[in-house]
Structures are given as C-alpha cells and as structure tokens.
Amino acid sequence: MSAGQSEAVLTVPVSEGRDHIQGSADAAVTMVEYGDYECPYCGAAYPIIKEVQARMGNRLRFVFRNFPIATSHPHAERAAEAAEAAAGQGAFWGMHDLLFENQRHQHDEDLRSYAERLGLDLDRFDRELVEGMHAERVHEDFMGGVRSGVNGTPTFYMNGARHDGGYDVEALFAALERAASSERSKSEKVAQSPPQR
Secondary structure (H helix, E strand, O other), rough: OOEEEOOOOOOOOOOOOEEEOOOOOOEEEEEEEEEEOOHHHHHHHHHHHHHHHHHHHHEEEEOOOOOOOOOOOOHHHHHHHEEEHHHHHOOOOHHHHHHHOOOOOOHHHHHHHHHHHHOHHHHHHHHHHOOOOOOOHHHHHHHHHHHHHOOOOOEEEEEEEEEOOOOOOOHHHHHHHHHHHHHHHHHHHHHOOOOOO
C-alpha cells in the first residue's frame, strides 16, 4: 500500500446514471470527492481540483458527492439540495462552481440568484427547495460517505481507495499519477496472463 492510501474504500460504486461526473468512464483514474459547499477546506480544494483536472486531461474522471456537515455549516445541506435541484435542470456543475466560488453567500436568496444566473426555471427550483425534494438524495450521498469511511471534508477516493495524503496541487497530482500507473500495471498484467482453459 502506497503512502497516502489507507484501508478505507468506496462502498458505493460510481454510477453513470446517478452520480455527477466530469470525464470519461475510460479514464485511468476516477477521483470521487465527498464535499460540503460551506466547508472552507473544500473551498480551498476547489481550484486545486480544477488544476489537476487540467493537468490530467482525459486521464481523470471526477465525481462529486454531497457530504454536508450541518452541525458545523448551517447552509451546507440547503446548498447541496440547491445543487441537486440545478442537476434536475441539467446545471449541476454550474451550480457546484457558483456555490464554491461564493461560499460566504449561501442563504436562500443567494441560492435563488445563482439559479437565475444559470437560467433555471425559478418556480420549479423554488418549489423543489421548499418541498425538500432533493433532501433524500443528499442524505443517501452522506450515508454512502459514512459507510466508506468519510469523517471530514473534503475526502477523496482514487480508483476506490481513500486518499489520506495532502491535497495541495502537487500532492493530489502525484497521488493521481500513482493511481493511474497502478491501474495501468493491473491492465497490463491482465493482458499478459494466459487465457483460462
């Protein structure tokens, strides 16, 4: 086991039909982040993730899952629900970015103004937030994180293994490169193994 990796593994597999994903399923590395829109550490990680995405290009698939820590961040749950409401209108990543770029402004009127900037149907957005339509989805993400060993945010998984090292640009990039090369060696071993009789 390499430095920065632990026994904790992702218990909820990435699902193309359910997860919020940037990048191809064929990418060498899938990085899942469990994050909280109001968490300052997640806010600090946000531009770092953008940087490693740019560096890795099509070798990286990035998945974001909700892990609002409501006891510390009173607006995080509502912000996660707003992102899910935006997802229902095809604008998850736009809302995700606005929430991280405006972490200190996550009251209901702020969420509505982001929805307006994204050109969402505001009546539908308002109704879904008022009715708590996306609360269960956010809770499912949260519980999946708990089962996977998430105990703070941000928590990253690379090809299913929890990354317990740093997440400055160089540390994250190095860990992703290690995960990519480990995946490549596995594929090469499979390709070289003799056919089963």
